[in-house]
Amino acid sequence: MNDELRVLVERTADGEKYSELGGPKAWKQSEMTVEVFDISGRFAPLPPKWVGTAVPMILDYEQEAGTWSLIATFSSCESWYEAGRPRPPYLEYQSKNGGHWTPVALEERFLEKKANLLTGPRADGEPRLVTDSDKELRRRSAAPIFQSVLRTWGKEQENYCDTY
Structure with a gap:
């Protein structure tokens, strides 16, 4: 999408607080x-x-x-396993001419592309409108897997999930 064109996106995230993931505001999403x-x-x-x-x-x-693409990644080893352990760890979905979202193979053009959606919704909620500058600040402080589409997933992450 041309970086100068803007759309308004409404995001929801349902889940439960999950203190084992890193503090009182950590959570595990279910949808x-x-x-x-x-x-x-x-x-x-x-x-x-x-x-x-x-x-x-x-x-x-x-x-x-007339095609929309949505790239998503994993927040847990369990969800990565359930998806068949794709490498790199991303899924692509497409909607053509307003049709249903369909899983497709990850296109090369998305490799190394920066995230343009807020990837870390807070367990305690978000303001009604998250600005581009707020989103960019949070993107830069996120784990590398959420910052951009990595060509390879680091051995540290793969080994962690493979031995989990």
Whole structure:
């Protein structure tokens, strides 16, 4: 998607507080959603609401093909296992001409692309509107897997999950 074009995205995240993950505000999600609202009138048709357990991190639109892509990653080894341990650890979903989100193979064009969605919703809630500058500040402080689409997942992470 052209970086100058903007859409409003509503995100939800349901889950439970999970202190073993790193403090009183840590949580384990059970469901996340992404819903796109076209505030510019440039994107038609819009995709349906995406619902899943992975962490959405990139939303992209290819106007010529009428295709929306959503890239998501994993917040736990269990969810990575359930998805078949993909390497790199990302899933891609596409919605063509407003159709259902369909899993597809991760496209090369997304490798090394920076996240453009908020990847770490807080367990205690978010403000109604998270600005681009707030989102970027939080992106830079996130774990590398959430900052951009890594070509390879570091051996440390793979070994941790493989021995988990």
